[in-house]
Structure formats: C-alpha cells, structure tokens
Amino acid sequence: MLKLIKLELERNNLKSYIIGGCLITLSILGLVYLFAAIPHIDPSDPDVGIFLTYNGISALALIILAACFTILASVMYNKLVIAEYTSKKIYLLFSYPIKKERILAAKLITVFAFTVISAIISGIVIFSVFFLSEGLFQLCEDTLTIQVILRVAILLLLSAVISAALATISLWFGYWKKSATVTMVVGVIIASVFGSIASEIFLAQGRMQLVFVSIITIVTVFLAIFLIMRVSKQIKNTDV
Template sequence: MKTIIRLELKKNKISTYIIADIIIAITMLGFLFLFAYAPLIEPGDKDMAIFSGYNNLIPLFDVFNMAVFCVMSSVMYSKFVIEDYSGKRPILLFSYPVSRKKVVLSKLFIVCGFTVISMFINNFIIFLIFGITENFIHLVGKNFTFHIILQIAENTIIMSIIAANIGIIAVGAGFIKKSVPTTIVSAVLLASLMCNIVVNASINKVAIYVLTVIMVIIGIVCSGFLIKKINIMEV
C-alpha cells in the first residue's frame, strides 16, 4: 500500500497542490482581514454583526475555507480518479500486479488525507498570523487567547472532515459519467448546501457533530460504491 501511495504521489505531482495550498492560504488570509474589518466600516449596521467577535468570525471563515477546499478536493479527485479511469488509461492501471481495490483506496487516502491535513495547517497558520497582528491592528478588539486557539482547532477539524467527504461524494457522482465537470460542479453544489446548513447550525455543537458523522457515513458509502464500480470495470 505504501509503495502504491508513493507511486501515485510521483505520478500526480503532489507539489502542484502544495503550491495551490500556499496560494489559497495567502488569499484566505486577506479574506480574514476583510471579514474582521467589515464591522468597522459601518459600526451601526446590524448586518455586519455576523463578522464581529471571534465567536462569529471563526465559524464563518471556517465555512468559507471549507468550500474552497471542497473544490480543491474535487479537482484532485478529478485528476487522481476520473482521468485515470477514463478512456484507455484503465488498461495500464489494471495491469499492475495489485488489486484494484488497493489502488483506489490509495487514491482516496491521498486526496482525503491531503485535504484534511492541508486545511488544518492552512487555518492554523492563517489564524496564528491574524492573532499576532491583532496585537498591533486591533480589528476584533479581543485578546487572542488559548481558548480561541482550541475553538479554531475544533472547528477546523470538523470542517476539514466535512470537506474531505464532500470530495468523495462528488467524485462518486462524477465517476458515473466519467466527467470532470460533473465532479467539480457536484462539489460546488454540495459545498454551497453544506455552508448554509453549517452556518444555521453553528450555535448547536451537537447538530454539527451529528452532521459530521452523517457526512462520514455517506463518504464511506460513496467510497464503497466507487470501489465496486472499478472492480467490475471492463477494458
């Protein structure tokens, strides 16, 4: 399994996605400053209250970042799975002296793991930089405490798990037609729907945990569907 993962990483040039992750981090840091600054533009505007304070800013930013990583995950799956099992490419994959199941699982493991880890690191670094600059700029007006760091870590883990499973669901939908656009569009639609659900349920932690478990279960089912489809493929 480790050998297959190493081969997949070399073949698909994971460095490309690391560079994309760095670009996302820089862009999202800019958005975080913009979100924090928004209440200062119109102090009396009640609509801007959703950006005020870490309790509002953290979940809002995490949801936005989750949507970005959902799309990134779907793009990776399009490259790792959809393209590899389209046209005549499966002939090469099926010629490997390894079970089809292991090959698919290695692809899912790489993309899923990369999504979760990169989103967590991304968020942590962004909020760390933001927290340091708060000592000088004072956009939020509250101290960046250890409790806030724990809140960021908790929200990020949940959102990254949801993002990873949305990617799996999207590639399951895209694999039916072997379509890259279908995969990406499915991820965008699912991310939009999930953002609305998470924002409305963000106050209730139990609801968020239940939603995360449901997404994991659906992701597992979609993984099983994908493996089954590939196992019965003929070339």
C-alpha cells in the first residue's frame, strides 16, 4: 500500500494544495488577531466576551480551519478520485495488475493523510504564533495555561480528522453525479453547514466541549467509512 501511495504522490502534483494550505493558515492567523482585537476596538459590544478568552478564539479558529480544510480535501478528492475515475484515465488505472479497491484505497489514504497532517501543521503554526505573541502583547483577558494549550491541541487533532472525514460526503456526491462541479459545491455546502452547527458545540464550556467534539469526530469518521465503502463497491463493479 505504501508503494501505491508513493506512486499517487509522484504522479499528482500536490504543490498547489500545499500553497492552498499555506494561504488558509495565513488567512486564519489574520482572523485570530482580528477576533482578539475586536474587544479592544469596540468594548461596548455585548457579544465581545467570546473574543476575550483563549477558549473562544481557538474554538472559532478551529471551526474555520476545519471548514477550509474540508473544502481543500474536497478539491483533492475531485482531482485524485473523481477526475481519474470519470475520464479516460480510468483505462490506464484499470490496466494495472492491481485490485481496483487497492488503487482507490491508496488515493483515499493520500487525501485523508494529507488533509489531517496539513490541517495539524496549519493549526500548530497559527496557535504557536498567536500564543507566543500573547507573551509580548496580551490581547486576551484570561491566562494561557498548559491546560488551555492541551485542550487546543486535542481539538486541533479532532478538527483535522473531521475535515478529512466530512469531505468524503462531497466525494460520494461527486462520484454519484460524475461531476467535478458537484464535488466542489457539496464541499462548500458541507463546510458551511458544519460551521453553523459546530459553533455551538465548539464553544461549549468545560469537559462537554471535548466530549461533543469527540462525538462529532466519531460520527463523521463512521459516515466517511460508510461512504468510502459505497464508492469502493461502485468502482469495483464499474464498466468503463
């Protein structure tokens, strides 16, 4: 399987996705400082409390990060899976003496791993810069403790998994409709819906926050496994 993943990386240029990941990181970093600056710009606003704590700011940043990487993963699923299985390239893929499911699995693992790793790196960069700068000029009111950092690290890991898993919904729709446009549009819709639903969950207080986010992660991973199995079955029985 490692060899198949290596071949996927060799024949697909991931440079544009790495640039995409960097742009997401820079944009969210800018937003984090904007969030932290809001209470100082307009302290009279009754809703600014959320921007005064590390928990509030990191939760918002992670929701946006997960949504952005869901879209990025959808674009990758489109390039590595939909575009290859719905074009003449399928003749080439199916001419190799390798089981069709194994080739698909290599593609899915490539996208999943790339999404999770790049989202984690992105999060590490964002929060490292923000937390370090808090030592120089503090914008938040509460204290930055090891517990806060650990909580953010766990939420970052879960958010990265959620974004890769959620994107499989757009993969399934895109393969079903054999359309790049459908894949992208569904990716954006999923990211938007997730953003709306997740805001309440990510902003929950205390242990409930981690419990709720863990539940979302488990549900999306099971959904991803279910959808991947369906796509795999369809591809196995595909006549081209």
